[in-house]
Amino acid sequence: MEVIKIATAGSVDDGKSTLIGRILYDTKSLTTDKLEAIEKTSKQRGYDYLDFSLATDGLVAEREQGITIDVAHIYFSTAKKSYIIADTPGHVEYTRNMVTGASTSQASIILIDARKGVIEQTNRHFFINNLLRIKDVVVAINKMDLVDYSEEIYNKIKADFSELMSKRDYQDQKITFIPVSALKGDNVVNKSNNMPWYKGQALLEHFEQLDKADIFNMGTPRFPVQYVIRPKTEEFHDFRGYAGKVYGGELSVGDDILVLPSKTRSKIKEIYFYDQKYQTASRRSSVTITLENDINVSRGDMIVKEGDLPTIDKEFTANVCWMDSTQLVPGAKYVVQHGVNKVLAKVDRINHKIHPDYSGIEKDVTGLGVNDIASVTFKLNKPIFYDQFKNHRTNGSFILIDTQSNNTVGAGFIQ
Amino acid sequence: MSTIKKDTSNINSLENEAIYILREVAAQFEKPVLLFSGGKDSITLVRLAVKAFYPAKIPFPLMHIDTGHNFPETIEFRDRLVKELGLELIVRNVQDSIDEGKVKEESGRYASRNQLQTTTLLDAIEEFKFDACIGGARRDEEKARAKERIFSVRDDFGQWDEKNQRPELFDMLNGQINLGQNVRVFPISNWTELDVWSYIERENIEIPSIYFAHTRKVFLRDGLIWSADDEVVYRDAHEEVIEELVRFRTVGDMSCTAAVLSDATTISKVVEEIRESTISERGARIDDKRSEAAMEKRKQQGYF
Numbered sequence: 065m066e067v068i069k070i071a072t073a074g075s076v077d078d079g080k081s082t083l084i085g086r087i088l089y090d091t092k093s094l095t096t097d098k099l100e101a102i103e104k105t106s107k108q109r110g111y112d113y114l115d116f117s118l119a120t121d122g123l124v125a126e127r128e129q130g131i132t133i134d135v136a137h138i139y140f141s142t143a144k145k146s147y148i149i150a151d152t153p154g155h156v157e158y159t160r161n162m163v164t165g166a167s168t169s170q171a172s173i174i175l176i177d178a179r180k181g182v183i184e185q186t187n188r189h190f191f192i193n194n195l196l197r198i199k200d201v202v203v204a205i206n207k208m209d210l211v212d213y214s215e216e217i218y219n220k221i222k223a224d225f226s227e228l229m230s231k232r233d234y235q236d237q238k239i240t241f242i243p244v245s246a247l248k249g250d251n252v253v254n255k256s257n258n259m260p261w262y263k264g265q266a267l268l269e270h271f272e273q274l275d276k277a278d279i280f281n282m283g284t285p286r287f288p289v290q291y292v293i294r295p296k297t298e299e300f301h302d303f304r305g306y307a308g309k310v311y312g313g314e315l316s317v318g319d320d321i322l323v324l325p326s327k328t329r330s331k332i333k334e335i336y337f338y339d340q341k342y343q344t345a346s347r348r349s350s351v352t353i354t355l356e357n358d359i360n361v362s363r364g365d366m367i368v369k370e371g372d373l374p375t376i377d378k379e380f381t382a383n384v385c386w387m388d389s390t391q392l393v394p395g396a397k398y399v400v401q402h403g404v405n406k407v408l409a410k411v412d413r414i415n416h417k418i419h420p421d422y423s424g425i426e427k428d429v430t431g432l433g434v435n436d437i438a439s440v441t442f443k444l445n446k447p448i449f450y451d452q453f454k455n456h457r458t459n460g461s462f463i464l465i466d467t468q469s470n471n472t473v474g475a476g477f478i479q
Numbered sequence: 480m481s482t483i484k485k486d487t488s489n490i491n492s493l494e495n496e497a498i499y500i501l502r503e504v505a506a507q508f509e510k511p512v513l514l515f516s517g518g519k520d521s522i523t524l525v526r527l528a529v530k531a532f533y534p535a536k537i538p539f540p541l542m543h544i545d546t547g548h549n550f551p552e553t554i555e556f557r558d559r560l561v562k563e564l565g566l567e568l569i570v571r572n573v574q575d576s577i578d579e580g581k582v583k584e585e586s587g588r589y590a591s592r593n594q595l596q597t598t599t600l601l602d603a604i605e606e607f608k609f610d611a612c613i614g615g616a617r618r619d620e621e622k623a624r625a626k627e628r629i630f631s632v633r634d635d636f637g638q639w640d641e642k643n644q645r646p647e648l649f650d651m652l653n654g655q656i657n658l659g660q661n662v663r664v665f666p667i668s669n670w671t672e673l674d675v676w677s678y679i680e681r682e683n684i685e686i687p688s689i690y691f692a693h694t695r696k697v698f699l700r701d702g703l704i705w706s707a708d709d710e711v712v713y714r715d716a717h718e719e720v721i722e723e724l725v726r727f728r729t730v731g732d733m734s735c736t737a738a739v740l741s742d743a744t745t746i747s748k749v750v751e752e753i754r755e756s757t758i759s760e761r762g763a764r765i766d767d768k769r770s771e772a773a774m775e776k777r778k779q780q781g782y783f
């Protein structure tokens with residue numbers, strides 16, 4: 065199994081740190097010194113329980129020093145899988161950070177405090193998870209111990225959340241509700257006896273049984289050429305290999321392909337991974353491909369299967385998450401980095417702003433501020449080869465780079 | 480011939496990711512360099528780079544910032560590796576920075592050249608006009624795991640503005656920089672210590688002998704085990720030299736790298752030991768707290 069990356073979302077004090085600490089504790093991922101520190105501090109503070117939020121205290125310390133943490137990575141593994149939790153602590157710039165964390169995640173946890181239920185923040189968390197098309201979402205209703213493990217309260221929150229679900233754009237997203245107590249450990253790693261009415265799995269059990277198909281979208285293969293390998297040695301005198309990562313599907317020796325943008329036809333001759341030749345390259349493998357014909361291919365070109373073309377265009381409309389303090393305005397120019405390809409882009413128009421809490425859209429906007437999400441149309445100086453984000457997460461996304469500062473100032477999802 | 484089963488284990492996906500990153504470095508930068516310490520992480524990087532560019536040679540040199548306090552085994556190993564793979568190696572010495580009066584040697588009980596490396600490194604970056612330095616840092620090494628990016632932009636002084644880091648989305652790595660800036664690249668960011676060891680085992684990668692259990696003259700201080708090499712490591716007269724079966728978990732500067740008691744004489748035993756120590760509640764892991772904290776500080780000042 066691949067490493068599975070889980071994004072977490074929750075408002076302050078909903079118990080995110082406690083939940084993560086609890087997972088680490090129950091999976092025995094905490095080192096002895098860490099555990100001792102938690103025991104000692106909990107005792108000093110007079111708690112009759114272990115304060116697991118201390119497990120992620122490195123982050124707290126950083127927060128106190130005033131260092132912005134946008135995405136924190138926490139690592140643990142079980143006998144079955146390796147996990148990375150991408151936690152987004154801050155609440156300022158929350159949208160931007162959540163988008164960043166979710167962009168590399170395949171699953172997510174949305175935390176709700178059972179006493180508070182669905183709040184405005186929950187809408188945002190869900191909106192972003194849905195916008196980023198995370199396939200598997202767990203809604204963890206936390207602090208069940210503080211509401212007497214009440215099934216009624218759980219059902220009420222579930223019903224409220226389900227109302228949100230009817231508004232979502234990406235309907236196929238799988239959503240699982242789990243009542244938990246991060247502090248007491250109910251339904252986190254181990255199933256709880258306190259909620260016999262809950263028949264589902266514990267949180268970690270849920271992730272343990274996820275299959276590739278549950279978290280990855282299989283689709284059409286795209287092979288953006290990253291680097292051309294020309295050894296020019298005696299042994300490999302005429303070797304011309306195209307190095308890159310396969311996205312979305314598989315490529316095999318003998319496949320009829322087209323090289324974009326020239327649309328030159330060829331066939332895949334060999335697939336190398338290091339010094340071994342393979343028949344098939346599976347998705348996300350970093351391979352080197354050779355072609356039957358001697359054609360000119362360079363970085364930024366894309367190899368695709370014949371009859372399976374992406375859109376090739378100098379204009380596109382995308383949902384953009386703006387991440388910079390300088391506004392995005394119509395007419396402004398940016399570098400669009402689409403995979404390994406870079407082109408110059410001009411903002412043609414801002415179609416509308418989208419409120420990330422399902423409260424509707426706003427027309428006639430003159431500019432985008434940090435954390436704004438909007439539908440924007442761009443014109444490019446050269447065509448790119450894209451898919452819609454909903455069909456292809458990798459080939460349907462891009463980042464915007466400021467031409468002056470060279471900073472990454474936005475992210476986009478092509479419609 | 481068969482299908483590449485890239486998805487069968489987490490190490491495969493980490494390997495694919497690292498190869499992707501290394502290729503991005505070669506494509507996006509004019510003068511990249513791989514910072515080589517002789518330790519297991521940088522040896523792993525070399526292996527990944529060999530795989531990334533096969534059948535061509537690694538398209539960038541290696542650079543070692545030599546503190547002069549290395550374990551001799553590490554240096555021997557380094558020279559052999561470079562020769563076998565036909566790589567270009569640049570060595571810059573902390574001793575030279577000391578001789579030129581750019582930095583001052585520490586003295587006393589906890590004297591170490593770790594801090595001093597930064598100056599030598601920054602000078603070398605300037606000398607060769609490197610625009611990307613590849614390093615073997617891992618996010619799991621640090622208490623604050625969030626700080627680093629895979630592409631981490633530094634200014635002229637090697638410093639990073641942690642408040643103004645570039646967000647990294649999907650697979651996309653933005654290597655565009657302004658004049659005077661350079662980028663630190665961490666291809667094995669998402670690897671844990673256990674991942675690195677498992678990879679070394681799977682790939683049958685040779686590593687310096689001090690990673691394996693051996694008998695060594697050592698002395699104890701602050702609950703840690705230090706190599707008794709009087710030339711390099713300061714020792715009080717009352718700190719008695721004893722012989723123990725030990726190995727090192729890292730191979731940095733001798734003066735601040737503590738050993739651990741171990742009978743792991745083979746790679747599979749080392750992997751087993753690491754696995755036990757990370758997952759068991761009562762693992763016999765002795766954390767080198769002092770050097771961990773020092774490392775943290777060094778990072779802020781421009782080293783790794």
Ligand SMILES: Nc1nc2c(ncn2[C@@H]2O[C@H](COP(=O)(O)OP(=O)(O)O)[C@@H](O)[C@H]2O)c(=O)[nH]1
Nearest residue numbers: 076077078079080081082117206207245246247
């Ligand atoms: N009773 C109870 N308290 C909890 C639970 N989870 C978290 N807490 C408490 O809620 C407070 C905030 O938790 P913390 O994990 O720091 O929240 P964060 O801000 O989301 O990281 C702390 O005092 C926790 O002890 C729970 O399941 N039950």
